[in-house]
Amino acid sequence: MTSTRTVELEGHIIDSGMMQQAMGIVMDLGGDFDIEEFDVGRQKHNTSYCRMTVSADDDDIQEILHELNQIGANLTSTADAHVERAPADQVVPVGFYSTTNHPTDVRYDGEWIPVEDIEMDCAIVVEETDDGARAYTKVLNSIDEDDLVVTDDTGIRVKPPERPRDASGPFGFMQGGISSERPSESLIGDIADALKETKKEGGNVLVVAGPALIHSGGGDALARLIREGYVDMISAGNGFATHDIERGLYGTSLGMDMETMEHPRKGHKHHIYTISEVIRAGGIEEAVEEGLITEGIMYECVKNDASYVLAGSIRDDGPLPDTITDAIEAQNAIREQAHQADMVLMLSTLLHSVAVGNCLSSTTKTVCVDINPATVTQLLDRGSSQAIGMVTDIGTFVPTLAEKVLDEPDE
Structure with a gap:
């Protein structure tokens, strides 16, 4: 038998490609569509509307x-979402709704409720409170028995953020995808302006960083941004923190002298x-307090109350006492940071960028910087469509960004 449903699309659905996507989905999956109503916005600031069967x-x-x-093409039906009790801890009902990272509402008991802490690949749990x-x-491993879990797509409204038609609005300056040929100086200036605006509005800035930032000489500039209050959180791995501290203790990063670019004798053992010295002190904070660590990114984090999460991996040396070696615990710590972030800078780390990107809402300003364009491509392919x-x-x-944020006057 054939079934018919009606969906609505609203917003900048033509220039954003949503209209074309919707038609493509229906045809590719063997369906038919009929446009019942189509109102086209005729000015740049006007939205469009389409009702499609x-x-x-x-x-x-x-x-x-x-x-x-x-x-973001939602059913016109005003029926409540279907919910079922979870049959056991970490077990969701068959046919549970798997989230996108877009802002989402759920209709429950006749009311639309915004879904808190939205991120991709999660279940939606409804909880009745006194208010x-x-x-x-909730991620699947956090589901408790008897949680009220949303199933199928009824009573769910997804609202993808839209790119502005012109260069105005949040991150309008970065439209056009990934390119190494656009003028870097002006783009970094725009990112600096977005960073300053985020802090001016009381937002939180998260930096996701890989060891290459230390090796390439960007550590001092990032430390300065933390010291001046422009970076609130760091998400990284054991290697990033180790080489940052190594640089302060020995002047090397992964055994290479940061001034001469030479490899001193026994330099390969410095990390x-x-x-060992940080373990002896009891941790990074303790090493700062006793005067072992006196400079660098981790030093500035401790001194300026910038939170940091160091997520471990199977290849870690040591690791440092602050490194979270339990994968689920590390995910939860990253998730907590991601939910607090209003702007994220992902700096030369593919795996960490994807991990953090999975936890971010699509409304979070996200900039990914890497010498390899495949890093940004993979981040986008994993669903972080808001990343530029x-x-x-x-x-x-990083040094250019710090200069534009801290040394150039606001216009």
Whole structure:
């Protein structure tokens, strides 16, 4: 049998490509569509509206509706969301709704409820409180028995953020995807302006950084941004912190002298000596307090109450006492930072960028900088569609950014 449903699309649905995507989804999955109403915004600031009926075999209609929901084409039905109790800890009901990272509302008991802490690939749990119902995301390993979990796509409204048509609005300056040929100086200036605006509005800035930032000589500039209050949180790995501290203790990063670019005798052992000394002190904060660590990024984090999460991996030396070696615990710590962030700078770290990107809402300003364009491409492919990329040397980017934020007067 054939089923028919009606969906609505609203916003800048033409220039954003949403209209084309919706039609493509229906046709690719074996359905048909009919445009019932189409109002086109005729000015740049005007939005457009489309009401579309979708028809398909009963076996295909749910898949089509789900894919349409993911891009923001929502059912016109005002029915409440379907909910079921979780049968056991870490077990969701069959057919549970898997979230996007876009702002999402759930209709429950006749009311639309915004979903808190939205991120991709989670379940939505509804909880009844004295002040009314609330909805929030949970990763699967956090599901408790009897949690009220949302299933299928009924009563769910997804609202993808839209790129502005012109160069105005948040990150309008970065439209056009990933390129190494656009003028770096002006782009870094725009990122600096966005960073200053975020802090002016009381927002939190998270930096996701890899060891290449230290090796390339960008450590001092990032430390300065932390000291001056422009970076609130650091998300990194054991290697990043180790080489930052190694530089302060020995003047080397991964055994290479940061001034002469030479490899001193026994330099290859400096990183393990560094880890040993921090372990002896009891941790990074203790090493700062006793005067072992006197400079660098981790020093400024401790001195300026900038939180840091060091997530471990199977290849870590040591590791440092502050490194979280339990993968689930590390995920939860990263998730907590991500939910607090209003702007994220991802600096030369592919795996960490993807991990943090998975926890971010699509409304979070996200800039990914790497010498390898594949890093940004993979981040986008994993669903972090809000990320904008800049292909350049991180050792040039961070000092230039710090200069524009701290040394150039506001216009």
